[in-house]
Amino acid sequence: MVEVRRGPVEKGEVITEENVYDRPDETIGFFPSQIVADLAVSAALLAIVVALSYLVPAPLTEPVDISTTTYVPRPEWFFMFYDQMLMFFPGYALIPFGGIVIPTLVFILFFAVPWLDTEPGHSPVKRPFMTIVAFLIILTVVFNLLLGIIRILNFPGGSP
Amino acid sequence: MISRIKGWTLGVVQPIADWTEERTGVVTMLEHFLYEPVPKRGKWLYTLGSATLFLINLQFLTGILLLFYYVPTTDNAWDSIYYIMTDVYFGPLIRGIHFWSANILMIVIGMHMLRTFFSGAYKAPREINWVIGVVLIMLVTILAFTGYALRWDQEGFWAWEVGIKIGSYTPFVGAYVATFLLGGDTAGPATLARVFVIHVWLLPAALAPLIGIHLYLLRKHGEFGSEFEYSKRLAELRERQQIEEYALYEEGDEDSRG
Numbered sequence: 001m002v003e004v005r006r007g008p009v010e011k012g013e014v015i016t017e018e019n020v021y022d023r024p025d026e027t028i029g030f031f032p033s034q035i036v037a038d039l040a041v042s043a044a045l046l047a048i049v050v051a052l053s054y055l056v057p058a059p060l061t062e063p064v065d066i067s068t069t070t071y072v073p074r075p076e077w078f079f080m081f082y083d084q085m086l087m088f089f090p091g092y093a094l095i096p097f098g099g100i101v102i103p104t105l106v107f108i109l110f111f112a113v114p115w116l117d118t119e120p121g122h123s124p125v126k127r128p129f130m131t132i133v134a135f136l137i138i139l140t141v142v143f144n145l146l147l148g149i150i151r152i153l154n155f156p157g158g159s160p
Numbered sequence: 161m162i163s164r165i166k167g168w169t170l171g172v173v174q175p176i177a178d179w180t181e182e183r184t185g186v187v188t189m190l191e192h193f194l195y196e197p198v199p200k201r202g203k204w205l206y207t208l209g210s211a212t213l214f215l216i217n218l219q220f221l222t223g224i225l226l227l228f229y230y231v232p233t234t235d236n237a238w239d240s241i242y243y244i245m246t247d248v249y250f251g252p253l254i255r256g257i258h259f260w261s262a263n264i265l266m267i268v269i270g271m272h273m274l275r276t277f278f279s280g281a282y283k284a285p286r287e288i289n290w291v292i293g294v295v296l297i298m299l300v301t302i303l304a305f306t307g308y309a310l311r312w313d314q315e316g317f318w319a320w321e322v323g324i325k326i327g328s329y330t331p332f333v334g335a336y337v338a339t340f341l342l343g344g345d346t347a348g349p350a351t352l353a354r355v356f357v358i359h360v361w362l363l364p365a366a367l368a369p370l371i372g373i374h375l376y377l378l379r380k381h382g383e384f385g386s387e388f389e390y391s392k393r394l395a396e397l398r399e400r401q402q403i404e405e406y407a408l409y410e411e412g413d414e415d416s417r418g
């Protein structure tokens with residue numbers, strides 16, 4: 001059963017390590033307050049995707065020609081950082097690392113986050129180690145994404 | 161006037177609600193689901209999860225609609241998409257939504273992950289929900305990648321080739337991975353069939369129940385939000401602990417003086 005969590009500090013309640021996170025200081029009802037916010041965001045997103053599908057139609061290039069040897073495919077933007085990172089692992093010896101081993105390790109790291117994080121407290125300020133690691137990962141992704149975009153802009157016909 | 165309308169609606173709605181409640185219990189269930197208190201402060205940040213849910217559902221819906229026309233064979237796949245874009249009523253809209261919502265989904269799901277990370281929402285007892293989240297983002301990423309190849313146009317196909325090439329470098333099992341993704345030794349009809357099954361059957365079938373568990377666990381533990389929403393209670397706890405520590409210290413002092 002879902003526990004009912006109401007109101008902030010109740011009169012006479014003894015707050016212990018165990019129950020301190022039982023209920024937030026201030027709550028709103030899921031219905032209607034939160035649902036209204038959720039619906040507003042969803043409606044805005046729907047409007048955006050509908051507008052985009054008319055303004056910028058979904059792309060479709062030439063039909064597949066398996067005999068082509070020169071086609072240089074572009075990854076979708078959310079794979080560009082990955083594509084760019086592979087550039088740092090040239091040759092048969094290194095590609096397995098950049099392409100498979102490191103991403104696998106990163107995902108294992110993601111899975112393990114709740115157990116790696118032993119710093120007490122939830123606020124990012126109180127667990128600087130996790131926060132710094134996260135920022136490094138974000139920086140790596142953003143930086144490589146930018147590098148990838150720049151490379152593709154510089155070599156529209158395919159990169160060296 | 162208004163009170164009459166109110167009385168009239170109640171007179172119609174109430175019996176229907178009662179009738180349904182007696183037979184299904186759905187009214188109590190709705191009340192139970194809807195009247196859950198949630199943290200107030202981060203309201204807008206918590207819409208990221210529901211936005212992800214909304215976009216995923218949009219993908220399911222438009223994906224099913226695309227299947228009315230899409231033909232997963234190497235001879236017809238491209239033509240069927242071309243047909244959707246040129247002749248089908250609302251075809252460009254349906255395919256456009258599927259395409260754009262997929263792209264925005266990648267942003268929103270990433271922001272949702274960052275939000276739960278930075279608010280420490282993965283800490284006990286919500287670890288499993290984080291782990292399921294990581295599986296979800298993996299599935300969504302593979303969905304995006306396989307969808308690209310389903311177009312069976314040059315761009316999508318050669319990108320898929322690159323993916324297979326990278327997969328073939330997997331230590332020890334690379335050759336098997338490549339064969340699995342190609343459905344043989346070279347790209348051909350079997351390749352498209354594979355991509356189709358993975359994108360349309362395998363991944364959605366895995367995704368749906370996991371989303372269900374994600375939401376079930378969310379309700380079980382309640383929305384945590386972030387520590388900042390517990391500042392009063394945390395302050396109270398700290399204050400009490402300090403008073404107790406001080407009392408202990410005083411006691412110790414008296415003991416040593418004898």
Ligand code: HEM
Pocket residue numbers: 205206207208209210212213216269272273276281282286289290291292293294296297300371374378382383384385386
């Ligand atoms: C298909 C993808 C997903 C859907 C539909 C989904 C949906 C939701 C919803 C509706 C909520 C509650 C509202 C909110 O806190 O934003 C939530 C909470 C949560 N999600 Fe997700 N989510 C998805 C992916 C993920 C991912 C990728 C992660 C992280 C790796 C994640 C981790 C969490 C956690 C830890 C919570 C609890 C937050 C709290 O209690 O404060 N989810 N999810």
